[in-house]
Each structure stands twice: as structure tokens, then as C-alpha cells.
Amino acid sequence: MIKFTSLFVSLALFGGVAQAADNDIIGAPSTIPHPIDSYLPIKADVNNCLMCHKQATSDDRKTGEIPLTHIKEGKVTGERWNCTLCHAPSTPAETKSQPTK
Secondary structure (H helix, E strand, C coil), X not given: CHHHHHHHHHHHHHCXXXXXXXXXCCCCCCCECCCCHHHCCCCCCCCHXXXXXXXXXXXXXXXXXXXXXXXXXXXXXHHHHCHHHCCCEXXXXXXXXXXXX
């Protein structure tokens, strides 16, 4: 009962149910909405994500832009070059057909 009550209080505070991984969850990093196999491995000196994803020009950034907090002196800072440390790839669920008899 206590766990249920905690869940109810959380829902009341946030105004709704936490949504699936491909939707916004307060404070959570966004998911990667495309396959990334061809971009791997992501390394500090070779980050193919940066071919498309550019630095934001203001705090009011557009989808896909790299936040100002991730960039210092024109370079991705610290461990933030490894996008998948925080941003999980989002892939469609696989449907497996059941064998027929």
C-alpha cells in the first residue's frame, strides 16, 4: 500500500503518468530516435553524431542541437562526447510471430 501511495503522490505532483522512453520525462535525457549502428563506435576523436548534430546557438535550442552545457571552447566537454552514456537509442519493438501448429 505504501508503494501505491508513493506512486499516487508522484503522479499528483507531476500531473500525469511517466511516459514511455520515447516521450519526455521530466529531467531525463532525450532518446535517440534513429538507428545508430552505422555511427558506432563513438569515440572522443571520432564522433559521427556530430556530422548532423550541431551546437545550439542559445538556451532555446531546437531538437537535435547540442546544448550549450555540452560544449566549451567549440568542443564537446568531458565525457559528453559519448552520447550513449545518457541518451539511449530508441528502437521499435520487435514482434515475434508465434509458430503455428
